[in-house]
Amino acid sequence: MVRSITQWTKTLSFPARIAPNKSKDSAKNGQVSPNITPTPSNSSLSCHTVKNNEINYMMNNNCSSLTEVNQIYSDPESEKAIMSSVVYCIHHKEGCKWSDELRKLKAHLNTCKHDAIPCTSKCGAQIPRVLMEDHLKYTCAQRRTRCEFCNKEFSGHALDNHTGTCGSEPLYCENKCGVKIHRRHLSQHKISDCSKRLVPCRYCIKEFVADTLPTHHLKCGRVPVQCPNRCDANILAREDLETHLKEDCSVSVLNCTFKEAGCRFKGPRLSMEQHLEEYCQQHLQLMCGVVSKQQHQIASLKSALSRLSLNYSGTLIWKISDFSMKIAEAKTKEGMELVSPPFYTSQYGYKLQASLFPNGNGAGEDTHISVYIKILPGEYDALLRWPFAHSVSFTLFDQSTCPEKACNILESFIPDPTWKNFQRPSKEPDSLGFGFPKFVSHEMLKKRSFMKDDVLFIRVKVDPSKIVAV
Incomplete structure (x- = not known):
């Protein structure tokens, strides 16, 4: 391949440079001393041999022959010095190790394996000789x-277009069924053969993955089934079978309607009506026994529930709602009394109950609220010490928004052992009890926050330190 001096000098690298100890006059006159000492250089000729601006002039004007160089350097000695300069191959960065005189570069490039030449298949590409074999085999558009x-033959360009569309290329199914199939058969596979395609159930019309459809058919409520009793009914849907057996099947064997009450009759549906008519009296007796048994169970449950709801702490917090309405009612209804839930001083202690008169009682009538404590007959009275001798206190809570400023009303007493109210109670306890007729006045209720949102809170507390139990 013929190359111009411009192509050479663009990438030339000179391994030697003329020593700088020559006289400036020789350089100015363009004379070259025969005693030239080469020194290392990478990219330029010596200033004694080639002027940089002249080489640039050749490159910029696309000088393409050695004749142009001869016209510039008519001096044979200068031409000889230039052509004898030692240079690297222009492809030394690509790995070529060649280095020799400039005059031999042209011949070297004709054989340099790193030099680019036109593709031998005429695809138009310039390919280094060392890469030509791979190019012709893998990348050449004319290969x-x-x-x-599919084993069909194509040119390189046609093969690139063919790749990705070949009907014989095996591909995995997009539904992830795990099957590999030729591209041309893939669409048909997804429609008719793929185990992961969606298929409608022929009974309920809902869609399911194809390989789960048999499992669905085992449970599908619309699958037709026959009555297991072989009755005259037509084919039924599976979801209707249970209702059919319970209500419609004429030969189905049924238990008597009064089975839970104790009747042990079992027979076909056709004979059930006759059985109910003939055994009406027996069924009535069975139901009476069931009702009696249930009444005992209800009474037992109520007793257990009442025991669970009892207070055994010795302290009762009594919430009285709608108190204004209850005072108004008490003023029109003489002797109106409110009673608290019963509570115990301990699990096996005394059973007590508080009572309150909204409009007062005795000395506090019409002016005060009266509170009392009653001793009720308890389950463990036979084991307790009598008379009742534990101190009792009543506290009316001040419901102030600032607890530090609250001023509760507290009244307490120690029972008199001679007082009848504190003896062991009979089955009909004293109707009043013992307490404070003038616990708090109606006027005092209005002065502070004793009544808030029409609610009073009263605490009744028995001193647990004196509880005596076996």
Whole structure:
């Protein structure tokens, strides 16, 4: 391949440079001393041999022949010095190790394996000789090769277009069924053969993945089934079978309606009506026994529930709602009394109950609220000490928004052992009890926050330190 001096000098690298100890006059006159000492250089000729601006002039004007160089350097000695300069191959960065005189570069490039030459298949590409074999085999647009799937022969450009569309290329199904199939059969596979395609159930019309459809058919409520009793009914849907057996099947064997009450009759549906008519009296007796048994169970449950709800702490917090309405009612209804839930001083202690008169009682009538404590007959009275001798206190809470400023009303007493109210109670306890007729006045209720949102809170507390139990 013929190259111009411009192509050479663009990438030339000189391994030697003329020593700088020559006289400036020699350089100015363009004379070259025969005693030239080469020194290392990478990219330029010596200033004694080639002027940089002249070389640039040749490159910029695309000088393409050695004749142009001869016209510039008519001096044979200068030409000889230039052409004898030692240079690297223009492809030394690509790995070529060649280095010799400039005059031999042209011949070297004709054989340099790193030099680019036109593709031998005439695809138009410039390819280094060392890469030509791979280019012709893999990348040349004019290469001839066969598709690995359909084995048809194509040019390189046609193969690139063919790749990705070959009907014989095996592909995995997009539904992830795990099957590999030729591209041309893929659409049909997804429609009719793929185990992961969606298929409607022929009974309920809902869609399911194809490989789960048999499992669905085992549970599908619309699958037709026959009555297991072989009755005259037509084919039924599976979801209707249970209702059919319970209500419609004429030969179904049924238990008597009064089975839970104790009747043990079992027979076909056709004979059930006759059985109910004939055994009406027996069924009535069975139901009476069931009712009696249930009444005992209800009474037992109520007793257990009442025991669970009892207070055994010795302290009762009594919430009285709608108190204004209850005072108004008490003023029109003489002797109106409110009673608290019963509570115990301990689990096996005394049973007590508080009572309150909204409009007062005795000395506090019409002016005060009266509170009392009653001793009720308890389950463990036979084991307790009598008379009742534990101190009792009543506290009316001040419901102030600032607890530090609250001023509760507290009244307490120690029972008199001689007082009848504190003896062991009979089955009909004293109707009043013992307490404070003038616990708090109606006027005092209005002065502070004793009544808030029409609610009073009263605490009744028995001193637990004196509880005596077996």
